[in-house]
Amino acid sequence: MELLIVGLGILVLLFLIMKVKLNTFVSLVIVSIVVAIGLGMPLTQIITTIENGIGGQLGHLALVFGFGAILGKLVADAGGAYRISTTLIRKFGRKKIQIAVLVASFIIGIALFFEVGLVLLIPIIFSIASELGISILYLGIPMAAALSVTHGFLPPHPAPTAISGIYDANIGMVLLYGFIIAVPTSIIAGPLYTKFAQKIVPDAFKRKGNIQALGEQKDFVLEETPSFGISTLTSLFPVILMAISTCYELLSGGKITEQSSLFDQSVAFIGTPGMAMLLSLLFAIYTMGIRRHQTMSQVMKSAEESIKQIAMMLLIIGGGGAFKQVLIDGGVGDYVANLFIHSNLSPLILGWLIAAVLRVCLGSATVAAxxxxxxAAPLMAATGTNPALMVIATGSGSLIASHVNDAGFWMFKEYFNLSIKETFATWTVLESIISIVGLIGALALNLIV
Structure with a gap:
């Protein structure tokens, strides 16, 4: 009965978003109330549950998401992302141009949210493709693969950061396992899949692209942008801090607690996601702003613009948190856990499967995750599955089969001037490859760790 109510709730959510065209956040809150009533929750408790869900989700995420958005905007506005991509592309040369694009997109993808990275990198891709006389899609697929992998697997991106909190996973371990799985996944979905795509839809690789769809672009003079080293360091700084903290904790042989030494606690402190992002933002304000003789008001203008861009996404994530909390307080999570507790189905597969179905239905990877x-959290707890791998598996499921209800599908189609069929054969397939390879990677690591 509980699953039927949730299923009907998701159908209502689909109807409100796709047919009524109601805002996703408003739709999530409405469906959360409807499902809560259907589950028999006391009416006086429903709004409190929704508030707790939104507060708990954003309380965990707002620092990381907000600071991350500002950091990415500073790197982009200063020309740091432009410097990283152009330097790597020139260093690798024509023969390894796809690998250069993949590496550049991966580094930039860590610092910038998916849509921002796409808009920033596509003009560079178009320019390089024109200069070398090669297909823009030949470079576009590896770029999209790297951006999508970082979006789905690695903090501080919204979905992996948010579900790390739900699963109570160590962010550093999510990063570690995420990197291990992300590298081969990017290669398979990027350069390797491009060879098959060229045979499946050869006409797509003859397209000239639609640079006008990006709107007005900022032009950079390479010599006036920050150096490659400082741009890369700034982009990766939060990852470095969290990785140092995690490695130290692993080497010290145990979890750092209140009883640990002051030095141990300090290392753990700077590695917490919120603190790592704050320190990284302060570093970016200096390297991408003050060091380049920008006034603080100029730097803060970029910061304000970045927050405006993510405001609705924050609300949508909060709405997803409200729906999640209704499922937990309404007993659906425990019901699912009890349903599968004696089954041989791994929680990793279950988390991936649920996210995959929701992704196909809803379009939003973040809401699906x-x-x-x-x-899946109660089942994970009952079976003792590794929380960090649960994050990777669920994040992988949330990427599968992007189609017409996902903004990313239309962005890719318009920018590369593709037909619907060609977009399915390129974008939709590469997203599905990332999803499946990500799950396989999580299952393989689960046998080792």
Whole structure:
């Protein structure tokens, strides 16, 4: 009965978003109330549960997401992302141009959210492709693969950061396992898949692209941008801090607690996601702003613009948290856990499967991941599955089969001037490859760790 109510709730959510065209955040809150009533929750408790869900989700995420958005905007506005991509492309040369694009997109993808990275990198891709006389899609697929992998697997991106909190996973371990799985996944979905795509839809690789769809672009003079080293360091700084903290904790042989030494606690402190992002932002303000003789008001203008860009996404994530909390407080999570507790189905597969179904239905990878995590968390706890691998598996599921209800599908189609069929054969397939390879990677690591 509980699953039927949730299923009907998701159908209502689909109807409100796709047919009524109601805002996703408003739709999530409405469906959360409807599902809560259907589950028999006391009416006086429903709004409190929704508030707790939104507060708990954003309380965990707002620091990381907000600071991350500002950091990415500073790197982009200063020309740091432009410097990273152009330097790597020139260093690797024509023969290894796809690998250069993949590496550059991966580094930039860590610092910038998916849509921002796409808009920033596409003009560079177009320019390089024109200069070398090669297909823009030949470079576009590796770029999209790297950006999508970082978006789905690695903090401080919204979905992996949010579901790390739901699963109570160590962010550093999510990063470690995420990198191990992300590198081969990017190669398979990027350069390797490009060879097959060229045979499946050869006409797509003859397209000239639609640079006008990006709107007005900022032009950079390479010599006036920050150096490659400082741009890369700034982009990767939060990852470096969290990785140092995690490695230190692993080498010290145990979890750092209040009883640990002051030095141990200090290392753990700077590696917490919120603190790592704050220190990284302060570093970016200096390297991308003050060091380049910008006034603080100029730097803060970029910061304000970045927050405006993510405001609605924050609300949508909060709405996803509300729905997740209703599922938990309404007993759906425990019901699912009890349903599968004696089954041979791995929680990794269950988390991936639920996220995959929701992704196909809803379009939003973040909402799919949050809802799936709310359902799979009790089963994970009951079976003792590694929380960090649960994050990777659920994040992988949330990427599968992007189609017409996902903004990314239309962005890719418009920018590369593709037909619907060609977009399915390139973008949709590469997203599905990332999803499946990510799950396989999580299952393989689960046998080792």
């Amino acid at each position: 949050l809802t799936a995590a709310g359902l």
